[in-house]
Amino acid sequence: MNVLIVEDEELSAERLRNLIAGIDPSVRVLAIIPSVLETIAYLQNESNTRPDLIFLDIHLEDDNGFRIIESLDLMIPIIFTTAFDKYMQKAFKAHSIDYLLKPINPLDLQASLLKFKKLHALQQEKADHDTSPASLLSEKYKDRFLATAGPRIFTFKTSEIAYFVIEERATFLRLFDGRHFAVEYSLERLSQLLDPADFFRVNRTLLISVNAIRDIHMISAGKLKLDLNPATSQEVFVSSERITDFKNWLGR
Structure with a gap:
């Protein structure tokens, strides 16, 4: 080392x-x-x-x-x-x-x-598994994440995660129970690791689970506002260039 x-x-x-x-x-x-x-x-x-x-x-x-x-x-x-x-x-x-x-x-x-x-x-161990021939053939998406807080190590199922968010140049996951933890991935990398049927990157700083969407507001023809559960510290808007893909994702 x-x-x-x-x-x-x-x-x-x-x-x-x-x-x-x-x-x-x-x-x-x-x-x-x-x-x-x-x-x-x-x-x-x-x-x-x-x-x-x-x-x-x-x-x-x-x-x-x-x-x-x-x-x-x-x-x-x-x-x-x-x-x-x-x-x-x-x-x-x-x-x-x-x-x-x-x-x-x-x-x-x-x-x-x-x-x-x-x-x-x-x-x-996870990296070796993800790059093994069997893993690559099966296209298995990530189903667990590691996080640390003080002296403790936590693991979470992907199904427990409401969204990933960028705050102060770091990436955090927020669980449906409200807890949040720093993780070692960029949103770009997470978009590759997560099942696109379940997670969508709505803008530059937010990658959400479909199950985290509580409400969708049509602000104008080219602007959508989302209410998430748990709530975010700032209002969430879908980037204009992602709206069509977002609607297709919701309706798949």
Whole structure:
């Protein structure tokens, strides 16, 4: 496993490197980088080995660590390492595995690495299944999703999901019971993974289940407004270029 440490405090970075080595000597630390700009440059350089996991401090010498995620639309799993607990909610919207407060407790770090390995193994197993000849021939669509919240890992049946929505550059699934969780997919990828008979992308930020539609309002000849269950934070309109396809989808 290859990891990247993004940390501007030299002592903290070396302590983290040593803790990782003590927990799992097979983990390879690719680099220790102290700034946002250097991290972006490293990740954009295709000749560099891509990390499987990033340990990311939030307050860096030149900017906020979230800037890396926003600039690259980063989808690499992250374990945040910081002295501040006020960013915890934002961190869990940013594809994070865990949030460790400094000074890092070795047992907490060990639990975080184990959590990442379990998630990685499950995702690899699913990817292998999805690309197997039998899977490709059967054109089986995704029927389960993984999500994390704090130290817990959740799985959901696709039938439990009302819609997927983009919020603050991250993708979230919302269940029919109202709960929501960050997921690791773009809406484009989800459109490929989900059965098109059940899910439709109504606009740039929303992919909905047919069962989530509570009401449809004809605003004008070229504009539709949807009421969904559970309700969204903003009004939902079907993009004008998708209206014909949307009506065909509803009537299939």
